[in-house]
Amino acid sequence: MTGDLVSRRDRNPETLFASALEGDRTALARLLSLIEQGGDAARTIGRLSYPRGGNSYTVGLTGAPGAGKSTLTSSIIGHLRSQQLEVAVLAIDPSSPFTGGAILGDRVRMQDHATDPGVFIRSMATRGHLGGLSLAAPEAIRLLDAIGRLWVLVETVGVGQVEVEIAGKADTTVVVVNPGWGDSVQANKAGLMEIADIFVINKADRKGVDETRRDLEQMLDLSDLPHEAWRPPIVPTIGSTGEGVPALWDVVKQHREFITTSGELDRRRRFRLREELREIVARRLEQRAREICTGERWDSLQDGVIGRTLDPWSAADEMLKAVGA
Numbered sequence: 075m076t077g078d079l080v081s082r083r084d085r086n087p088e089t090l091f092a093s094a095l096e097g098d099r100t101a102l103a104r105l106l107s108l109i110e111q112g113g114d115a116a117r118t119i120g121r122l123s124y125p126r127g128g129n130s131y132t133v134g135l136t137g138a139p140g141a142g143k144s145t146l147t148s149s150i151i152g153h154l155r156s157q158q159l160e161v162a163v164l165a166i167d168p169s170s171p172f173t174g175g176a177i178l179g180d181r182v183r184m185q186d187h188a189t190d191p192g193v194f195i196r197s198m199a200t201r202g203h204l205g206g207l208s209l210a211a212p213e214a215i216r217l218l219d220a221i222g223r224l225w226v227l228v229e230t231v232g233v234g235q236v237e238v239e240i241a242g243k244a245d246t247t248v249v250v251v252n253p254g255w256g257d258s259v260q261a262n263k264a265g266l267m268e269i270a271d272i273f274v275i276n277k278a279d280r281k282g283v284d285e286t287r288r289d290l291e292q293m294l295d296l297s298d299l300p301h302e303a304w305r306p307p308i309v310p311t312i313g314s315t316g317e318g319v320p321a322l323w324d325v326v327k328q329h330r331e332f333i334t335t336s337g338e339l340d341r342r343r344r345f346r347l348r349e350e351l352r353e354i355v356a357r358r359l360e361q362r363a364r365e366i367c368t369g370e371r372w373d374s375l376q377d378g379v380i381g382r383t384l385d386p387w388s389a390a391d392e393m394l395k396a397v398g399a
């Protein structure tokens with residue numbers, strides 16, 4: 075009985091949000107779980123977070139599985155912590171068979187920072203289908219923003235269309251490749267080229283760095299970058315030792331400066347919000363469609379279509395009348 079009361083209070087988004095604002099990490103972790111699950115609690119969290127946000131800056135790291143994103147992220151955390159900067163990390167994992175085991179690996183690797191109060195690390199998996207993540211990820215980022223994390227790092231696997239889209243939603247997107255990337259078939263190359271603000275050639279301790287740099291330069295030459303726009307720099311790193319990480323971070327800061335002063339950051343954020351809003355509306359309509367496609371009316375329209383007294387389009391029109399669409 076008492077246990078029930080406690081767990082109910084523990085799941086109350088308002089209470090959790092207030093605690094998270096005061097630095098309670100368990101409350102923050104619970105809020106992120108609620109966001110992951112979607113539903114009413116997630117909406118409440120969104121309403122609480124949104125007015126408090128707008129201060130943090132998001133850096134996305136994406137690339138093929140095994141490229142060294144988590145290792146690199148860990149080194150970046152170390153670099154930021156050496157300057158007393160606080161950071162939150164969201165590792166987004168599509169729970170595919172390829173990366174199913176990676177969450178544990180990420181945790182182990184990032185464990186160096188597990189007890190540091192200036193660092194908050196969270197893996198986020200998809201429940202069900204990927205579409206849910208395209209709404210859950212920005213909501214999670216807004217929550218981290220609302221509780222005052224000025225730097226939010228987001229690690230995503232750059233394999234499929236949706237993952238690449240999510241990766242492209244960061245303010246600065248870092249695409250991580252390895253020497254010999256030209257031979258790799260795992261990454262969505264065209265998609266990654268499109269979203270890259272910065273290229274990292276990680277595992278620069280291996281041979282083939284120069285060839286990979288040449289390949290990337292050539293691809294950049296062929297792409298139609300707007301005149302005088304930012305040309306994505308190429309930075310070699312060794313994630314495991316942290317070599318090249320300060321140089322990478324300098325470039326991240328330069329990019330931030332560039333898109334802030336050029337107005338590109340505002341344009342990107344506006345575009346993202348518009349897309350998200352559209353997606354929310356689409357999800358709501360989808361939900362509504364599931365709700366109205368049941369019951370007597372639905373059955374009789376179905377019978378009409380099966381009996382060929384009604385065509386499917388007219389039947390759909392009839393159903394949509396119910397929602398005034």
Ligand SMILES: Nc1nc2c(ncn2[C@@H]2O[C@H](COP(=O)(O)OP(=O)(O)O)[C@@H](O)[C@H]2O)c(=O)[nH]1
Binds near residue numbers: 141142179180280312
């Ligand atoms: N040789 C070498 N190995 C690295 C480097 N960075 C990461 N690795 C290793 O590459 C493997 C995959 O790294 P991980 O960070 O999990 O990749 P992720 O899947 O992109 O997050 C691990 O065994 C790392 O230790 C590097 O710069 N050089």
Ligand SMILES: [Mg+2]
Binds near residue numbers: 143144145176180229
């Ligand atoms: Mg990883």
